[in-house]
Amino acid sequence: MSQHTQPILVVDLDETFLQTDLVWEAITQLVQKKPYLLPLIPLMLLRGRVRFKYWLDRHVTFDINALPRTIAVEHFLRNAKAEGRTVVLATASLRQWVEPWALQLGYFDRVFGTDTVNLRGSAKLDCIRTEFEGHPFDYIGNSAADIPLWRAARSALIVGNPDRYERRIGKRFAQVFTVNRPTVADWLQQLRIEQWSKNLLVLLPIVLAHKLGDISTVGIATIAAALMSILASALYTFNDIVDLERDRRHLTKRNRPLARGIIPLRQAWIATIVGVVLSFCGALLVLSPAAVNLLLVYAVTSVAYSTALKHIPLVDVIVLGGLYMLRIVLGGVATETEISTWLLGFAFVFFTSLALLKRHSETVHAPTADYHLNRPYDKRDEPFLLASGIATGGMAVVILILYLTSDRVRTLYTHPERLWAVLPLVLLWLLRMWRLSVHGKLAGDPLGAALHDRVSIAIAVAIVIVVSIVAR
Secondary structure, eight states: OTTOOSOEEEEOIIIIIBSSOHHHHHHHHHHHHOGGGGGGHHHHHTTOHHHHHHHHHHHOOOOGGGSOBOHHHHHHHHHHHHTTOOEEEEEEEEHHHHHHHHHHHSSOSEEEEESSSOOOTHHHHHHHHHHTTTOOEEEEEOSGGGHHHHHHSSEEEEESOGGGTHHHHTSOOSEEEOOOOOOHHHHHHHTTGGGGGGGGGGGHHHHHTTOTTOHHHHHHHHHHHHHHHHHHHHHHHHHHHHTHHHHTTSTTGGGSHHHHTSSOHHHHHHHHHHHHHHHHHHHHHHSOHHHHHHHHHHHHHHHHHHHTGGGSTTHHHHHHHHHHHHHHHHHHHHHTOOOOHHHHHHHHHHHHHHHHHHHHHHHHHOSSTTOOOSSSOOGGGHHHHHHHHHHHHHHHHHHHHHHHTSHHHHHHOSSGGGGGGHHHHHHHHHHHHHHHHHTTOOOSOHHHHHTTOHHHHHHHHHHHHIIIIIOO
């Protein structure tokens, strides 16, 4: 076409112009809006990618303007347009998803996307050659699917690491757009590795049953805790995926690696799937069928919490208390250790109190009365959460008192009367944490905050000494 005096500039969309992938965004929207359709995804994929994308289109809508862009690529396109070059967006995403949005940006002259053929790789190259009658073009891409276009282009440009592809395309990249790739620290933050400490609860049954001298039992309990940690990390990532749209608008959560676009959505989904598969494969190999079933109950309940239950007032905190209790039950079942009903009752109300504490802290830190918390509570609930949380914590203390007076204590401890030293320590910690929340000095998860709080650490050490040494 004679009007093109310079090479046409063609740019890919997914993880090139945008830092994310529209298909994965659509899957995420599907999970958010219609989680009951999640099991159908593998079946729909078998029908082919084009049909799968149209199936997603029938069920989801999303705001592309809210998605993170690759700033360096956007600036490059603006400059190219200012120089009079024809700028084209060519993507494997559905054309109807991107064309209206892309054209209104002002620097795309044409938009090509998937209609009846998945516009990827060689199919995209054929489209460009046909539409522009073989006119030379430069191409910006990011993955192995772009290799045919890089080879055919006058100049190849890449978003990401050029070393993986230069030998395969037979030329050097004319320009490299560097993007922030996730570091080990980013992944540790995303997988909530600091939250693995919660899974020490799996070891609690054998600690209280004085089985730490049994190497085989300790080994099974440790493996169960490790598998629970892997599963929990996968489910934390799934929760962030479900909350992604809201997290991108949240004052603090928008700084999380996934919300910032540092960790691509595609990688987050892969991490979730791999984590779930690893944990269950390990459980099937090592743990008893009953323990595997408990892991399954934990996973299903967590998914239900992330997709629906956390938006229901009070149900959310009760479910969280139950998930903590499930960790303890898993430890008992995996090691065939009897679990006291006192322990289960204490754990349920104690951790429900901590869940209420977290919600109270969130309302305290809400900047305005109508601030969207992504939770079913607002500023008006602050007094209710305070009263409910302290009352529930008080229930835990009462259960502890009843346990200390029970016959079971006398059979497990040589000096059961010394266990009463635990009572004021537990009460002190609970009241102190609630006071910190009231004064706005508690942020985030209470157990996570306790790991960085010297007083909390000292109280925990004192309790361990009393239970493991003094009273025994």
